Amino acid sequence: MSVLRIGHINIRVLDMDAAMNHYVNVNGMVKTHEDAAGNMYLKCWDEWDKYSVILSQSDTAGMNHIAYKVSSDAALDDYKKSIAEYGIDVVEEDAGVLECVGRSLRFNLPSGHEMRLYAEKEFMGTDVGSTNPDPWPDGLKGAGVHWLDHALLMCELNPEEAINKVAEATKFMIDVLGFYLVEQVMVGPDGDIQAATWLSCSNTPHDIAFVGGPVMGFHHCAFFLDSWSDVLKAADVMSKNRVKIDVTPQRHGITRGYTIYFFDPSGNRNETFAGLGYLAQPDRPVTTWTEDELGAGIFYHTRELNEAFTSVYT
Amino acid sequence: MFFCREDQHLLAGMAAMGKRGIPSGCHGGGCGVCKVRILKGEIDTLVMSRKYVSKTERLNGVVLACRTFPRSDIRLEVIGKMSKNVLKPVAKKKYGFV
Ligand code: FES
Numbered sequence: 149m150s151v152l153r154i155g156h157i158n159i160r161v162l163d164m165d166a167a168m169n170h171y172v173n174v175n176g177m178v179k180t181h182e183d184a185a186g187n188m189y190l191k192c193w194d195e196w197d198k199y200s201v202i203l204s205q206s207d208t209a210g211m212n213h214i215a216y217k218v219s220s221d222a223a224l225d226d227y228k229k230s231i232a233e234y235g236i237d238v239v240e241e242d243a244g245v246l247e248c249v250g251r252s253l254r255f256n257l258p259s260g261h262e263m264r265l266y267a268e269k270e271f272m273g274t275d276v277g278s279t280n281p282d283p284w285p286d287g288l289k290g291a292g293v294h295w296l297d298h299a300l301l302m303c304e305l306n307p308e309e310a311i312n313k314v315a316e317a318t319k320f321m322i323d324v325l326g327f328y329l330v331e332q333v334m335v336g337p338d339g340d341i342q343a344a345t346w347l348s349c350s351n352t353p354h355d356i357a358f359v360g361g362p363v364m365g366f367h368h369c370a371f372f373l374d375s376w377s378d379v380l381k382a383a384d385v386m387s388k389n390r391v392k393i394d395v396t397p398q399r400h401g402i403t404r405g406y407t408i409y410f411f412d413p414s415g416n417r418n419e420t421f422a423g424l425g426y427l428a429q430p431d432r433p434v435t436t437w438t439e440d441e442l443g444a445g446i447f448y449h450t451r452e453l454n455e456a457f458t459s460v461y462t
Numbered sequence: 463m464f465f466c467r468e469d470q471h472l473l474a475g476m477a478a479m480g481k482r483g484i485p486s487g488c489h490g491g492g493c494g495v496c497k498v499r500i501l502k503g504e505i506d507t508l509v510m511s512r513k514y515v516s517k518t519e520r521l522n523g524v525v526l527a528c529r530t531f532p533r534s535d536i537r538l539e540v541i542g543k544m545s546k547n548v549l550k551p552v553a554k555k556k557y558g559f560v
């Protein structure tokens with residue numbers, strides 16, 4: 149049994165029309181479904197399953213849940229057992245509770261974030277198909293993002309009260325869900341406090357990340373682009389559309405990704421993330437960033453953590 | 463003091479004048495850092511996160527600056543901080559991120 153990849157993310161938005169305009173015309177996703185409650189489902193052109201983003205109208209911004217796709221239906225039974233044995237309440241939901249998805253598991257990470265696991269989602273195919281495909285489809289809008297790549301969740305970190313939800317969530321992902329640690333930030337006088345982690349269940353430098361903050365929350369979800377020039381063009385698209393950019397094109401020291409941080413119209417941070425960085429492997433030595441070089445780890449060129457990184461999230 | 467066009471929210475007006483003062487974050491009404499109290503003047507607002515501005519606060523003139531458009535001269539005080547814990551003053555981070 150294994151976790152394959154991030155499946156989708158359910159984001160709360162304050163204004164659905166503005167949100168749809170952003171995810172469709174700026175990010176370049178397509179609406180593939182709408183449920184009876186008015187939730188909107190979208191996919192990127194290079195994804196083959198029905199959706200990777202669910203937008204839900206709300207009076208607050210943030211994330212409702214994050215979902216990962218597992219290798220088989222039987223794996224769900226195994227995960228259900230191991231999650232419960234770890235001491236975490238887990239609920240099995242019938243097929244269709246998540247729209248267009250088979251049965252699923254619902255539980256909260258030790259950090260409090262709600263997670264779902266599922267094995268089946270309605271298949272749609274990519275926009276270029278699977279037979280003699282062109283490298284990209286015509287008619288892409290905005291940044292034309294390829295796929296939902298990863299998410300970063302803010303976890304409560306308060307070493308003086310001995311609270312470290314980054315370490316707890318990380319341990320759970322490794323021990324129970326079979327992820328492996330790729331990079332980490334170690335802080336504190338003895339450099340023994342795990343303040344941020346990047347974990348993989350595949351061969352990319354991260355499929356999920358956790359960073360310590362004053363309160364838990366949703367830091368960002370990232371969409372994949374091919375190259376540095378795609379990132380530059382995405383930034384042009386954002387300025388053209390008056391999107392609030394948090395961090396202009398730059399490289400992350402951690403994961404080596406080419407990034408832009410920007411906000412959707414409800415203040416949820418998005419990222420365009422390009423480059424494969426390196427081939428992540430379970431036996432690759434874990435990269436560790438120390439507190440004094442933390443800024444360069446996050447933003448390799450400025451070598452400074454901007455104040456918004458740890459204060460502005462939903 | 464800064465000039466703000468009627469079609470600009472207060473944060474955009476402040477930034478366009480090269481001024482600082484109100485913490486600036488997501489510009490979407492979602493993160494809460496730009497919380498201010500309007501002391502004088504008329505405003506229009508867009509929808510903003512309930513998590514950061516309760517109904518009672520809203521009735522008492524509290525708004526998120528990135529969702530607020532001036533309709534007259536405005537006087538305001540800054541409530542929000544670049545820290546999720548508004549009770550704690552922003553100090554040098556002891557543990558990297560916190
Ligand atoms: S800047 Fe985030 S709510 Fe105004």
Ligand SMILES: [Fe+2]
Nearest residue numbers: 300370419421
């Ligand atoms: Fe990221």
